[in-house]
Amino acid sequence: MIDPHISHRLMTITHVSSLFLMITYTTWLYVIGYYSFFFMPAFLTLLALSALLMHIGQGINPYIPRLLLLGCLYLVVGQAAFQSSSDTSPLWFGLPIAVSMIFLPLIPALALNILLLPIWWWLLTQSGDMEDWKNILTLLLLLALPRWEHLRRQALLFATDPNDSECNAYQSDALKERLRNEYQRSSILGNRLAVLVIHLPQFDMAGEQFGRKAQLTLLETLCNEVNDSCRDHDLLGRASQATFWLVLPDTSESGALLVRERLKHSLSCCVLVETGQLVADIVAYLPRHQEVFHLFIQRLEERSHAIAKSLPET
Amino acid sequence: MRNKYKVNMLRANLLAAAVGLALFTPESTLDALVVVWVAIGWLFTTALLLDFSHRRTINIPWQLIPGALITALLATMPESSSMLIWAWVAVFMLPQSNYVIALNALLAAISLFLLAPYLPFPDQWLMFAALLMMCVLSVARARQLNTINGAIRQRAQLVPGMRIWAKEQLARDLSREQTRCKREGIHAELIILQVKRHQLWHTAHRLCQTTYHFENVYRLNSRMLATLTLSRSSSEGLKRRQHLIQTISDKSACHYIEISDIEITELNLDNFIKEKQALFPLESS
Numbered sequence: 001m002i003d004p005h006i007s008h009r010l011m012t013i014t015h016v017s018s019l020f021l022m023i024t025y026t027t028w029l030y031v032i033g034y035y036s037f038f039f040m041p042a043f044l045t046l047l048a049l050s051a052l053l054m055h056i057g058q059g060i061n062p063y064i065p066r067l068l069l070l071g072c073l074y075l076v077v078g079q080a081a082f083q084s085s086s087d088t089s090p091l092w093f094g095l096p097i098a099v100s101m102i103f104l105p106l107i108p109a110l111a112l113n114i115l116l117l118p119i120w121w122w123l124l125t126q127s128g129d130m131e132d133w134k135n136i137l138t139l140l141l142l143l144a145l146p147r148w149e150h151l152r153r154q155a156l157l158f159a160t161d162p163n164d165s166e167c168n169a170y171q172s173d174a175l176k177e178r179l180r181n182e183y184q185r186s187s188i189l190g191n192r193l194a195v196l197v198i199h200l201p202q203f204d205m206a207g208e209q210f211g212r213k214a215q216l217t218l219l220e221t222l223c224n225e226v227n228d229s230c231r232d233h234d235l236l237g238r239a240s241q242a243t244f245w246l247v248l249p250d251t252s253e254s255g256a257l258l259v260r261e262r263l264k265h266s267l268s269c270c271v272l273v274e275t276g277q278l279v280a281d282i283v284a285y286l287p288r289h290q291e292v293f294h295l296f297i298q299r300l301e302e303r304s305h306a307i308a309k310s311l312p313e314t
Numbered sequence: 315m316r317n318k319y320k321v322n323m324l325r326a327n328l329l330a331a332a333v334g335l336a337l338f339t340p341e342s343t344l345d346a347l348v349v350v351w352v353a354i355g356w357l358f359t360t361a362l363l364l365d366f367s368h369r370r371t372i373n374i375p376w377q378l379i380p381g382a383l384i385t386a387l388l389a390t391m392p393e394s395s396s397m398l399i400w401a402w403v404a405v406f407m408l409p410q411s412n413y414v415i416a417l418n419a420l421l422a423a424i425s426l427f428l429l430a431p432y433l434p435f436p437d438q439w440l441m442f443a444a445l446l447m448m449c450v451l452s453v454a455r456a457r458q459l460n461t462i463n464g465a466i467r468q469r470a471q472l473v474p475g476m477r478i479w480a481k482e483q484l485a486r487d488l489s490r491e492q493t494r495c496k497r498e499g500i501h502a503e504l505i506i507l508q509v510k511r512h513q514l515w516h517t518a519h520r521l522c523q524t525t526y527h528f529e530n531v532y533r534l535n536s537r538m539l540a541t542l543t544l545s546r547s548s549s550e551g552l553k554r555r556q557h558l559i560q561t562i563s564d565k566s567a568c569h570y571i572e573i574s575d576i577e578i579t580e581l582n583l584d585n586f587i588k589e590k591q592a593l594f595p596l597e598s599s
Contacts, residue, residue: 006451006454006455006458007454007458010450010451010454014447014451017443017447018447021440021443021444025440028436089396089432089433089437090396090397091396091397091399091429091433091437091441092437093397094397094398094399094400095400095444097400098400098403098448099448101403101404101407102403102407102448102451102452102455131341131394132397134334134337134338135394135395135397135398136397137334137337138331138334138335138337138338138398139397139398139400139401141327141330141331141334142331142334142398142401142404143400143401143403143404144327145324145327145328145331145404146404146405146407146408146456147407148320148323148324148327149324149408150407150459151320151323151324152320152321152324152366153409153459153463154463155320155366156366156367156474157463157466157467157470159366159474160470160471160472160473160474161466161469161470162469162470162471163466163469180527181527181528182528184526184527184528185526185527185528185544188526188528189498189500189544189545189546190546191498232489232490232493232494233490233493233494249494250494250497250498
């Protein structure tokens with residue numbers, strides 16, 4: 001999740017209070033008699049109102065009301081800078097930049113502000129105070145920092161999280177790492193090791209016919225079923241899109257075949273709404289005597305591909 | 315590769331921001347100059363220290379530094395750098411603990427007061443309202459990120475590619491290994507090492523190198539590491555333990571316990587680590 005959305009209620013409060021500030025500002029301009037100033041904020045108040053209504057209404061992309069509000073801000077600050085530059089504190093130039101960094105994802109926010117830089121430049125040449133130019137630039141750079149930090153953390157978590165993002169199983173790299181560990185453990189401590197390759201032939205079809213949600217349900221059902229019927233230290237991991245490996249430490253060939261039959265039975269009992277009965281091809285696989293790990297995993301991968309391509313074997 | 319790119323973008327942004335701040339220097343008075351250079355120095359050091367791991371994100375309230383720097387900048391040159399008041403939004407966007415948020419809010423209030431005399435009355439209130447709103451939004455967003463990430467962090471590797479895990483993982487692994495070892499007839503020991511704070515990560519790396527791939531290393535707190543060693547018999551376990559102690563020379567104390575002796579049902583890891591009576595001391599030979 002790169003850009004978590006701000007909660008709906010909080011955004012409603014934000015929209016309402018922005019509208020309130022806009023109305024106050026417009027009224028204040030009217031009261032002190034800045035009539036030449038008055039029309040733009042009055043128009044923008046209506047725009048802010050429509051943004052609020054859009055936000056409350058259902059089925060509209062949440063970024064549209066935010067963009068409208070942001071546009072209001074840019075215009076009101078731009079007008080204040082243009083028409084009465086001597087009265088307006090340069091402080092206000094920073095406001096729309098800060099808001100854009102909160103409302104929008106990082107890259108669009110940066111792009112928008114960089115595109116607007118020439119306009120700031122032009123406005124500042126009009127008022128003759130070029131000192132603020134560097135302030136705007138520095139502020140923009142400072143405001144972008146935490147967002148980059150967020151991205152870095154997300155990437156870091158993605159790199160270090162052993163779980164797959166779509167289901168409760170190890171992701172491919174973590175799976176291979178764990179399999180390697182188990183392989184070493186079995187050879188050093190003298191245990192046996194077996195791997196079950198589980199392929200879901202319905203996965204692609206479910207995606208094409210029923211969409212992503214059906215796929216996710218399929219994955220979830222498989223993971224729950226396998227995790228329920230296995231021991232705590234058996235490792236389930238997703239080797240590719242529709243293929244899972246179940247690593248069974250300390251298991252002989254007959255034990256693996258037993259697990260296979262048990263799994264086949266329990267999986268065939270699962271019936272899903274869209275795809276019907278859950279079908280899974282399961283093949284048991286054991287390392288050869290004194291086989292090097294990378295050869296073993298190579299054979300395992302080749303076998304997984306073969307199962308995925310060929311028709312289900314029993 | 316994609317990850318490297320994100321770290322490098324952050325680093326570039328940090329350096330650019332430092333250069334941006336350097337543009338403030340010509341018109342500054344002496345005290346402002348000091349603050350500006352401290353801020354630049356901080357940005358530079360952060361850019362240099364930046365790495366791609368969970369090491370530095372733990373429990374240090376470093377988010378107070380940018381807050382204090384902004385306040386100092388606004389205090390020393392309130393007129394020329396008034397726009398930096400909006401940088402508070404950036405500070406509150408950083409994920410931080412509750413008391414740091416409170417302290418930063420206090421600093422933000424102080425900087426508002428510092429700036430207030432230079433603004434007309436309506437501007438003051440407008441600024442206050444806008445800043446309050448934006449800071450609340452930023453904090454909400456940062457907290458949401460924190461809750462998503464907190465769950466992952468408990469099960470994630472602390473350094474990409476290394477077998478170093480968080481304390482929470484140890485609790486899960488202990489109960490798993492206990493049943494497994496009983497079934498497979500394997501001798502397993504939990505070895506706890508106390509090290510100096512600055513040597514923690516170095517020792518953790520050494521531990522990873524000396525143990526097998528299937529044995530994990532855990533970071534218990536800023537001064538304690540643990541590892542689960544597995545061997546065929548207790549005599550082999552003793553040999554491995556001694557070997558481990560000889561290899562890891564920079565520890566200050568270490569303890570061990572056979573994991574069959576641990577009561578998993580009553581295990582409270584924090585108490586367990588504090589109560590050393592349950593652990594047998596190891597003598598380095």
